[in-house]
Amino acid sequence: MKAVIISIGEELLTGQxxxxxxxxxxxxxNHAGIExxxxxxxxxxxDDILRTLRSVEHMAPLVLITGGLGPTRDDVTREVLCRYFDASLVPDQQVLDDITGFFALRGRKITEINRDQALVPDKAEVIRNPYGTAPGFWFKREGMSVIAMPGVPYEMKEMVNKHIVPALMQKPRDQYLVHKTILxxxxxxxxxxxxxxxxxxNLPENISLxxxxxxxIVKLRITAKGRHEQSLHKAIEEQVEKLLQLIPEYIWGYDNDTLEGVAGQMLKDQGKTVSTAESCTGGTIAQKITSxxxxxxxxxxxxxxxHNRVKQEILNVAPQLIGTHGAVSRKVAEAMAENVKKLxxxxxxxxxxxxxxxxxxxKEKPVGTSWIAIATGNGVSSRKFRFGDNRERNISRTANAALAMLIEQLKQETVNPPGR
Amino acid sequence: MKAVIISIGEELLTGQxxxxxxxxxxxxxNHAGIExxxxxxxxxxxDDILRTLRSVEHMAPLVLITGGLGPTRDDVTREVLCRYFDASLVPDQQVLDDITGFFALRGRKITEINRDQALVPDKAEVIRNPYGTAPGFWFKREGMSVIAMPGVPYEMKEMVNKHIVPALMQKPRDQYLVHKTILxxxxxxxxxxxxxxxxxxNLPENISLxxxxxxxIVKLRITAKGRHEQSLHKAIEEQVEKLLQLIPEYIWGYDNDTLEGVAGQMLKDQGKTVSTAESCTGGTIAQKITSxxxxxxxxxxxxxxxHNRVKQEILNVAPQLIGTHGAVSRKVAEAMAENVKKLxxxxxxxxxxxxxxxxxxxKEKPVGTSWIAIATGNGVSSRKFRFGDNRERNISRTANAALAMLIEQLKQETVNPPGR
Incomplete structure (x- = not known):
């Protein structure tokens, strides 16, 4: 099956x-086999929403819409869908109960504009919203489904996970798409x-890269297309095996793996613990690990x-180390790693x-210079990196490189490669 | 002027x-007045790219495309644009020099597939790429501009900032859009x-909300439309003044302000410093501040x-405090705030x-419970929050609430409201 996604909202078009x-x-x-x-x-x-609905109606039998279902005046999706499907608004007692309950749970009374959200199109199936006041709507006409959901991510996600994907998965399928991404x-x-x-x-015809x-990070996404899901999975695994022979040292994970997730799983498997001492990354590595x-x-x-004061007073980095080598140096990175491990x-x-x-x-230490050290039971290792001149990217790349170094270290102490 | 943006890449359609x-x-x-x-x-x-180009050509005189200009085989944008504009590829010496220089700077030799990137469409103006190997292309035909850029964000951003927006800004304008967002x-x-x-x-006809x-965080975006930019700014400021009378206690910033940015600016203006002691946010507040x-x-x-061990041994939180009240409690949050301030x-x-x-x-302390304390020279204040059951959102909302509390505290010590 094929689908088109339409997102409504000026905040998306102004870039906010x-x-x-x-x-x-x-x-x-995609996971449900829908392209x-x-x-x-x-x-x-x-008018823009109506025009868009008309221009996609022949592209795919499934159209998902997010946004514009809120209680405020800039929300017009419900009205447009009524026009498109020639539907009328009718009160829905269950939705009204849901909204009243939503406010009661928070010790508040329902407001007038929220009460209006209990009016639903008579030609749509209602999708209940346990996390908010706007219900979703599922319209069906001549083999076409149009599903409207709120734009608030966790309200939308709940509807997709609990209602929409399970309902779509019940349909029979004749074409499968299988992806695997090598990280x-x-x-x-x-x-x-x-x-x-x-x-x-030498990739087969039905497999693309x-x-x-x-x-x-460079991700390699392998996609296989065909009628038999199991054989597609097998065909992809064969290709992954070949890549593992070719570039074993660069591969750290698969699909939605994150560096922090892979590192965490390996630490957990090995019953090991980690701590970090961060200067330029300002807590980003900790934030990733604790996500x-x-x-x-x-x-x-x-x-x-x-502050260097914190390096000295809390992390016990010797002032003369900073004085001789500078705060950005192999010696200081190594002392930070060793001392935080100990502390x-x-x-x-x-x-x-x-x-x-x-x-x-x-000139000697340009913006983008980072020293990363990993202290283990067997001493400390460190590496210098030279990234670019963009602050955000330097922080992100330094944090990623530190996690990748930790994974490398953990790989040496395990027989199982990560992420398999 | 109006524009359409087309992004090319299956990774965007698989959600990766x-x-x-x-x-x-x-x-x-938007900032350049282009809607x-x-x-x-x-x-x-x-074929999909060609079809899309044909379907948007009458919607707006400016089309911006990102992605598909890389050196690998899945990159087809250059070829499609040649077909759309009936152009041929010709070698460009300056682009070849740029690519050769790009590799030389990194102590490497140009690869064969990158050398191929120096072939450019004969009907396009070349936009040089100082950060990568793929040049951009600007096609013009019958009042329509199609601009193709690489999908790598910092390469694309450099082209937009240094070349495209300055070139577009030179054109005369007859309609202005002015936004202001109240945070x-x-x-x-x-x-x-x-x-x-x-x-x-009571908002005027040409102003929308x-x-x-x-x-x-709830953002209120006010948009004014009209022919005279200055008077639109003035009209919006008048509305902002009214909102400041209505809801002063909830407003902490404007437009692209961030909580960490506003808090940082206020600390800087007042010559004050801050430190954080974080448990459930795992460094997120620090990460935001240092961004x-x-x-x-x-x-x-x-x-x-x-770990509670770190609360006790590094932050000097008394073990009996944790034993009596629990790690998630007013007393522990306050001790953390006071001790980190002192340490x-x-x-x-x-x-x-x-x-x-x-x-x-x-049952007593469900998931989503957070205690936040702010220690100042005049003692410590704290507040309990009850967010939801989603880890990511709980971390993010706790970090935001902590920064908002810091701004509140800083507001009390200044005569100027923030963000103006």
Missing amino acids: TVNTNAAWIAMQL VMETRVVTDNK THGIGESYLAEIIAGWED AYLPSTG IPGSSAWFAGTIVAY LNTDYGIGVTGIAGPDGGS | TVNTNAAWIAMQL VMETRVVTDNK THGIGESYLAEIIAGWED AYLPSTG IPGSSAWFAGTIVAY LNTDYGIGVTGIAGPDGGS
């Missing part, structure tokens, strides 16, 4: 909000392409030592010091 | 990559709408005390402890 909804919905549909042909963002102008770190796109060119040349570079549920099992804590009593310690920019660079 | 490019470009165009009518994401299939915290969308309903009713809720360039002037450091020798200390989930909740 990034359209994460479309990406998230696309991923869920997204196109996504569009349109204004909350009624690499430490090598650029062009170099990777040269190393694997021979392998790429895409390169997706991001900050320090993983259950991370308290392998993460003890962090000292963000932004917080963990198996591994990560120490990071660098110049994120835009200020603070010098 | 979020389309941040379109939002960013839309914001730049984005629609954004689309299409596959890297040649609020601590009140829900519906309640806000009820308080300001009277004001909204949109509500943009996100995690704990601001120059934050070393007001931020000393953080202790992420994920790191700052003017303010933020202490945060909570249950982010999914595990760790109890």
Whole structure:
């Protein structure tokens, strides 16, 4: 089956909000074997929405819409859909009960504009919203489904996960799309392409490859198309095996793996713990590690030592070390890693010091210079990186490189490669 | 002028990559007075791209395309544009020099597939790429401009900032769009709408309002449309003044302000410093604060005390405090705030402890419970929050609430409201 996603809202067209909804919905549909042909963002102008509905109705039998179902006056999706499907608004007692309950749970009374949200199109199936006041609507006409959901991400996600995808999965399918993404770190796109060119040349007709570079990470997405899901999975696994022979040192994970997730799983499996001492990354490594549920099992804590005073007084880095080598140096990174490991009593310690920019660079140590050290039970290792001149990217790449170094270290102490 | 943005790449349609490019470009165009009518994401299939170009050519005189200009085989944008504009590829010496220089700077030799990127369409103006190997292309035909750029965000951004927007700004304009967004915290969308309903009713014809809720923050975007830019700014400022009378306690900033940016600027203006002691937020507050360039002037450091051991041994929180009240309690949050302030020798200390989930909740203290304390020279204040059951959102809302509390505290010590 094929689908089109339409996101409504001027905030998406002025750039104030990034359209994460479309990406998230696309991923869920993809996992359910539904191919997204196109996504569009349109204004909350009624005519624009109508025109868009008419222009996609022949592209795909499934259209998902987010946004414009809220209680305020700029929300017009319900009205436009009524016009498109020639439907009328009727009161729905269950929706009214849901909204009243929503407010009661918060110790509040229903407001007038929210009461209006209990009016629903008579030609649509209602999708209940446990997290908000706007219900979703599922219209069906001549083999075409149009599903409207609120734009608030967690309200929309609940509807997709609990209602829409399960209902769509019940339909029989004749074409399957299977993806697998191989995640690499430490090598650029062009170099990777040269190393694997021979392998790429020999890919079967129904298997395609895409390169997706991001900050320090290159993702290789393999896609197989065909009628038999199981054989597609098998065909992809064969190709992954070949890649594992070709570029084992660069591969750290698969699909939606994150560096922090893979590192966390390996630490958990090995019963090990980690702590971090961060300067230029300002807590980003800790933030990433603790984004993983259950991370308290392998993460003890962090000292963000932004001021040298904190490096000295809390992290016990010797002032003469900073004086002789500078705060951004191998010696200081290593002392940070070793001392945080000791202070917080963990198996591994990560120490990071660098110049994120835009200020603070010098000819010898330009903006983008980072030192990363990993302390283990067997001593400390460290590496110097030279990223670019963009603060945000320098922080992100430094944090990613530190996690990749930790994974490398953990790989050496395990027989199972990560992410399999 | 009006524009359409087309993003090419299957990674955007499988949801593996979020389309941040379109939002960013839309914001730049908007600031340049160019209204984005629609954004689309299409596959890297040649026919789909051609069909899309043909379907938008009458919608807007300006079409911006990102993606599909890389060196690998899945990149087809250049070829499709040649077909659409009936152009041929010719070698470009300056582009070849740029690519050769790009590799030389990195101590490497140009690869064969990158050398191919120096072939450019004979009917396009070349946009040089200082950060990568793919040049951009600007096609013009019968009053229509089609601009193709690489999908790598920082390469694309450089082209937009340095070349495209300056070139577009030279054209005369007859219609202006002026936006101003008022940022609020601590009140829900519906309640806000009820308080300001009277004001909204009396907005002039050419001024519109949109509500943009996100995690704990509701943004009110006011848009004015008309021929005279200066008078639109003035008209918007008059409305903002009225809102400042109506809801002063909820407003903390404007437009692209961030909580961390506003807090940072206030700390800087007042010559004050802050440190944080974080448990459930795992370094997120520190990460946000240090995302601001120059934050070393007001931020000393953080202790992420994920394990109670770290709360006790590094932050000196008394074990009996944790034993009696629990790690998630007013007393522990306050001790964390006061102790980090003292340990790191700052003017303010933020202490945060909570249950982010999914595990760790109890009937008394369910997942989503957070205690936030702010220690100042005049003692410590604290507040309890009850967010939802989503880990990511709980972390984000706790961090936002902590920064909002810091701004509140800083407001009390200044005569100038923030963000003006």
